[in-house]
Amino acid sequence: MKELFDYLKTKKISVISPAGKVNSTLLAKSVEFFKSNGVDLQIMPHVYDEKTSEIYLASSLHNRLTDFYAAWEQSDIILCSRGGYGCAELAAAINWQSLQKSDTIVIGYSDVTALHMAMKKNHKGICINGMMLLKFPELSKNSANCRSLLMALRGENSFEFADELEFIKGNKTQIDKNSEFVVANLAVLASLCGTPLMPDLQGKFLVLEDINEPAYKLDRYLSQLLQSGVLSKLQGLIFGEFIDCADSAQLDFVFNKFAPIIDGIAAKKFPFGHGEKVFSLRF
DSSP: OHHHHHHHTTSOEEEEOOSSOOOHHHHHHHHHHHHHTTOOOEEOTTSSOTTOOOSSSSSOHHHHHHHHHHHHHHOSEEEEOOOSSOHHHHHHHOOGGGOOOSOOEEEEOTTHHHHHHHHHHHTOSEEEEOOOGGGHHHHTTSHHHHHHHHHHHHTOOOOGGGGTOEEEESOGGGOOTTOOEEEEEHHHHHHHTTSTTOOOOTTOEEEEEEESOOHHHHHHHHHHHHHTTSGGGOSEEEEEEEETTOOHHHHHHHHHHHGGGOSSEEEEOOSBSSSSOBOOEEO
16 A cells, blocks of 8 residues: 555645535545545545535536546546546536646546546546545555556556456456456446447457346346447456345346357456455556
8 A cells, every 4th residue: 555655645636526425524534544644635626515505416517527627637646536426417518628638547436437438438538447535545455456556557457357357258368468448337337328428449348347236237237238239349348346236146147148249258256346346447
């Protein structure tokens, strides 16, 4: 963890809340955690908007847009505070062509999938699935989380996850340093099909995770990706953690149903999801 924070000390990091409301107590604890490790964060004005009239959003769309634009242009890294719903609305409202910088890093997962996909679609910035602010103190106790995030920030991906994968099709020799990854929440990614936010995933290794979704809904989302032509274009489909979704037999039924559609590899047990494992990849 020390090496990760030593790296972060050298970067300008801004925090935004692109989606759900933030717990003020957790926010204060997380900011203090970074500070105690020598990292000062720029907390954008509407990360915690106590006066917002929004029911389930951190702040109004205008305020979240204002925070995003300012953070993008002035920072090396944008660290999302949390997920929840809201990133698709934000991503659709961003004038991507107006952004001056092209190398801003955005770290997050879950609903941040929508923001990451829009970045890929518009060829702006660098996407890293990784620990978000409010869960950083807890998740950074996992050394693999820290190592993988540090490598992704440095411009390369760690492939130690390959030894943990259980292959349904193919094997780990088909994953190498030239493999291009896209990491996404399954439900969020499926919701983007047919919208201007959805990028072309031709030749990519798609890594998926989700939480609180029964097996039939996972089937529904994967069917949406199949019928939209996404799955047939992939070089690989990798399933991460599916927390509180279904039992292992039900998950295997779903995974095995869609694996034959993929021309390349299909695997499961990638160490990434809403649990204690948030293995980062740069994409």
